[in-house]
Amino acid sequence: MKRLLPHPFLTLILFVVWLLLNNSIAPGQILLAAILAVVIPKLTTPLQKTHPTLRKPVLAARYVLMLLWDIVLSNVEVAIQVLGPLRKLNPGFIVIPLDTTEHLPVTLLASSISLTPGTVSVEVSKDRRHLYVHVLNLDDEAKTIATIKQRYEKPLKEMFGC
Numbered sequence: 533m534k535r536l537l538p539h540p541f542l543t544l545i546l547f548v549v550w551l552l553l554n555n556s557i558a559p560g561q562i563l564l565a566a567i568l569a570v571v572i573p574k575l576t577t578p579l580q581k582t583h584p585t586l587r588k589p590v591l592a593a594r595y596v597l598m599l600l601w602d603i604v605l606s607n608v609e610v611a612i613q614v615l616g617p618l619r620k621l622n623p624g625f626i627v628i629p630l631d632t633t634e635h636l637p638v639t640l641l642a643s644s645i646s647l648t649p650g651t652v653s654v655e656v657s658k659d660r661r662h663l664y665v666h667v668l669n670l671d672d673e674a675k676t677i678a679t680i681k682q683r684y685e686k687p688l689k690e691m692f693g694c
Contacts, residue, residue, distance in 0.1 A: 539573040546572055583636040584692040595687045599644055602683070606649040613650075613669055624670035625654070628677050631685060632694040633660040644684050651680075 537543050550565035551557060586592055613621060630638060638660050642653035650668040657664075667676060688694075 537570065537573070538577045542573050543569045581635060584634050584694060586691055587693045588691050591687060592691050595691065598683075598687075599647065602648050606651075610649040610668060621668060622670050623666065623668055624673070626665050626667060626670065626673050626677055628663040628665060628680055628685075630661055630663055631681070632689050632692075634692065634694050635660075637685075637688040637692050637694055638663070640688055641685055644688075645680065 547565045547569035550568055551561060554561050554565075630641075632638065638656055642656060642663060645651050645653045645663075645665055652666045654664040654666055656662070665680070670676060
């Protein structure tokens with residue numbers, strides 16, 4: 533069954549969405565929806581990479597809450613910095629050495645950094661050993677790197693067991 537329908541839920545969703553988009557349940561549309569719903573998952577399955585599994589869901593929930601709190605605090609800090617005298621801003625780029633090279637944790641780290649106002653992930657090195665980040669107000673590069681590694685990277689490594 534897994535060979536015929538590698539992703540049964542995706543197959544069902546594709547079938548229903550096709551019929552809804554065409555606003556028709558004509559026999560031809562049902563047949564086309566069934567063909568597409570079976571063929572598309574079969575063609576895309578080899579393209580999917582395996583990701584590490586979430587080993588600590590409670591830590592993940594705590595991470596999301598911490599990230600939401602950081603977003604709120606950063607919004608306030610950036611508003612104060614932007615509305616204040618511009619000579620106080622010291623933008624710059626930093627290079628963060630990464631302790632994990634797994635795709636999902638690195639992507640989540642880069643996304644977490646970009647979601648927090650005042651920082652933007654610019655690029656991940658080809659070997660996924662370094663993350664380049666733009667910081668709106670860079671006072672202490674070493675402290676900023678240590679904060680990101682401790683606050684974001686460490687919990688992500690724990691959650692996924694990397």
